[in-house]
Amino acid sequence: MADDEPIAAQGDTPPGSGDVSLLDALRRGDERAFESLIDEHTPAMLRLALLYAPTRAIAEEVVQETWLGVVRGLGSFEGRSSLRTWIFRILVNRAKSSGLAERRNVQLSTEAEDDADGGFVVDPARFDGPPRGYWSSPPNQWDELPEDWLLASETLAVVERAVEALPSGQQAVFELRDLRHWTSAEVCEALGLTETNQRVLLHRARARVRNAIEEYFDGR
Amino acid sequence: MGAERRLRGMLMKALALVGLHPWLTCRQCVESVTELLEDELSPRARGRVLAHLERCPDCPRYLHQIEVTIALARAINPGPVSPDARAALLDAFRDRHRSPDEET
Numbered sequence: 001m002a003d004d005e006p007i008a009a010q011g012d013t014p015p016g017s018g019d020v021s022l023l024d025a026l027r028r029g030d031e032r033a034f035e036s037l038i039d040e041h042t043p044a045m046l047r048l049a050l051l052y053a054p055t056r057a058i059a060e061e062v063v064q065e066t067w068l069g070v071v072r073g074l075g076s077f078e079g080r081s082s083l084r085t086w087i088f089r090i091l092v093n094r095a096k097s098s099g100l101a102e103r104r105n106v107q108l109s110t111e112a113e114d115d116a117d118g119g120f121v122v123d124p125a126r127f128d129g130p131p132r133g134y135w136s137s138p139p140n141q142w143d144e145l146p147e148d149w150l151l152a153s154e155t156l157a158v159v160e161r162a163v164e165a166l167p168s169g170q171q172a173v174f175e176l177r178d179l180r181h182w183t184s185a186e187v188c189e190a191l192g193l194t195e196t197n198q199r200v201l202l203h204r205a206r207a208r209v210r211n212a213i214e215e216y217f218d219g220r
Numbered sequence: 221m222g223a224e225r226r227l228r229g230m231l232m233k234a235l236a237l238v239g240l241h242p243w244l245t246c247r248q249c250v251e252s253v254t255e256l257l258e259d260e261l262s263p264r265a266r267g268r269v270l271a272h273l274e275r276c277p278d279c280p281r282y283l284h285q286i287e288v289t290i291a292l293a294r295a296i297n298p299g300p301v302s303p304d305a306r307a308a309l310l311d312a313f314r315d316r317h318r319s320p321d322e323e324t
Contacts, residue, residue, distance in 0.1 A: 035306075122282075213285075
């Protein structure tokens with residue numbers, strides 16, 4: 001039964017684990033280690049840069065400059081924070097020097113406090129009961145479809161489009177928390193958000209993506 | 221177990237029909253799932269959410285779907301880093317680490 005299944009999506013690796021050998025490799029000039037670092041972090045860095053930069057081209061530039069800063073700074077990196085926290089701090093500093101940061105930060109918390117949808121993540125009309133407040137139109141059973149349907153490239157494309165369509169704050173929080181396994185404290189620090197606003201953005205992001213999947217399977 | 225659950229669900233809805241919601245409404249439960257997963261509810265609030273989930277025929281599915289949603293999003297492959305950007309970074313990295321006896 002659905003509710004008896006273990007929470008599969010919550011496995012986390014502690015931040016900073018494996019940093020020591022990775023750092024050694026990078027300092028030795030191990031290109032493969034550097035390449036895997038680029039591949040691991042660039043997508044999330046781009047999303048984060050997009051929060052600050054007005055265009056994708058400028059965001060890409062910020063990411064590129066960040067990596068160059070990382071290359072230059074590796075020798076003096078003291079390992080007081082984890083490698084990725086250090087990298088993303090460089091990124092945010094770069095983005096901030098573009099002068100757009102403050103405005104963007106304000107927008108992020110406004111996004112979290114925006115109650116345009118009445119603060120509800122699922123259409124209130126679906127809770128008409130009876131009794132009122134209880135599901136009248138419960139979630140359809142898409143989660144019971146065979147795995148190869150769920151993991152079909154068409155479904156994943158729906159998921160990807162839904163993530164891309166999220167407002168930028170939701171998108172950044174979802175990416176860092178759920179796809180990159182960051183802790184909420186790390187995300188709050190990187191994005192300048194309060195715990196509550198961070199959670200609100202995560203809550204809305206997950207719900208929107210779920211709604212999109214449901215809509216897709218409803219229409220089939 | 222299915223039958224017992226159904227009975228408890230019916231009792232919850234019967235109470236709700238006379239205006240009693242000792243275990244939250246579905247709408248409240250749905251709005252609480254992130255706090256539940258983040259483990260940020262007070263023990264009392266957590267107890268109420270879990271009690272609702274034990275009775276409700278539908279909310280456990282919603283919670284499960286949120287977890288599946290996260291898992292599916294993780295299955296998306298991020299697009300590759302652009303070859304030009306990658307080559308430029310590798311060049312910079314190589315320059316930085318050029319040493320006389322480097323093996324390739």
